[in-house]
Amino acid sequence: MSDRVKIVLLLAPAMIIIGVLFFGGLVIGLMRSFSYMPIIGLTEPNFDAYISIFTSREFYLSFLLTFYIAFVSTFISSVLAIGAALLLRRQFIGRAIVNFLFQLNLTVPHLVGAIGILYLFSQSGSFARLAAEWGMIARPSEFPALVFDPYAIGIILQYVWKEIPFIGVIVLANMQALGEDYESVARSLGANRWQAFIHVLLPLIFPGVLSASVIVFAFIFGAYEIPALLGANYPAALPVLAYRKYTDVDLAARPEAMAMAIVIALLSAVMIFLYVRYARRRVRS
């Protein structure tokens, strides 16, 4: 058997499954977003669903909210993850514990973290009880709304909790692979700690940080259960809105749900482009 035939046979099952399930699902979603379904006699594709969502205030609010949640969560997680990685590459008391908790967090599903955040930050949660204990509030309603709130603070806190370890372990591995020679050279040439970090280490680890951030951003932009549990009712995050439209009793709303799914897919396509660009660069360097 030639290598060529071998490669095709080895790859075929996986390519068929991903082709049918993943790309098939995308293509059917795209067709239905144009209200094109030959099976039930809809053979005239149209842009109605897109016109409908792009002229709806709710869609823009949802899109902006989702983008804001994804951007803020990713940014805060990345910055804190770099800090945590700087901490973890040195010896200090408790390093083994942080290492273990990082790995533990990787295995805990987002949903569990979201419930934990709910029990910590809701108006009758642990922090509200602490505030009552210290006499700062008398009733739960006096505690600031940190979940189901318009600024999505609870959602962002959950993502920051979960993504610091994710980005952190990737950045840490990056730093350990680089070693400390570059920084030592910078220090011996007179740079202080901060200058060595900003001008030497940060540019070196940046592609790694960016490729991890891209995965995180795309995940958050498309995640359903966390905003469904911790988010305000209106505006809802885009995946929540899409799911609501899809399960609406009015079947006419389904193409709109599909159009929103396509918007999410397009945004993640941009993320894939960025990922491939920066992941490749990381491999080359």
Added chain:
Amino acid sequence: MVGRESISMKGFRFLTGAVLITWLILPLIPLAIWSFARGWFFPSLLPKQWSLQAWEYAFSDTAGVLDSLWITIGIALAATVLSIIVGVPAGRALGLYRFRGKEIVELIILAPTIVPGIAVALGLHSVFIGLGLNNTVSGVILVHLIPTLPYMVLVMAGIFSNYDPSFEAQARSLGASAFKTFWYVTFPAILPGIIVGGLFAFLVSWSQYILTLLIGGGRVVTLPLLLFNFATSGRNDITGAIGMIYILPGIIILLLTARHLSGRSGAVGGFGRI
């Protein structure tokens, strides 16, 4: 001078480390306490009464938690086994060979690890209705392959890129059949990769929510769906108990594979989906 600087740096590290440890563990604490609490009302900092009620309920036959547990384990096992069977050959092709169009194949396998499930599942659902796969366990297993299979392929590609196929040729030249060569030469060499990749693929399936909700149509109630339902219905004690059960496999897998969980192994990428 240098000594003093390093002491203050040590103090700073200790302090930030302590804050980090507290933050990482914090959300799991109320969940654990709730599972042993009875009527834990505002403003009590700790429950006035402790009880095992929530745990007794979770393990009773009427609650449906055990049914959910078995269904979730079954789906995750099936998705893992299918991913291994299909993913190992594909990983071999990507790890051992250079060929034209390899970058496109890699991109096709990478795409499902980044594109969110909901973008694909809405379209897929209408096809599954036509095939009678909606609201079934088999439909849910199939849709879980979207996140688990690419992940398995990427892990196995990493394993095979460090694999020397010349041992296989030697076995064949000494008269071993194709099957015996695989069983005695290839399989033992890649087994550690299969185990680690398989355990993580299991966790990826274990954590799926929206794919199960859409394709299972609320009829296939896996543990995360049950957990979400109890969390939104305000039964905090039972939510706490189910939450503890739900994170257990992850902890067990962590204890088995901790050394593979450094950012250097390709396996970590999959944790973006958990």
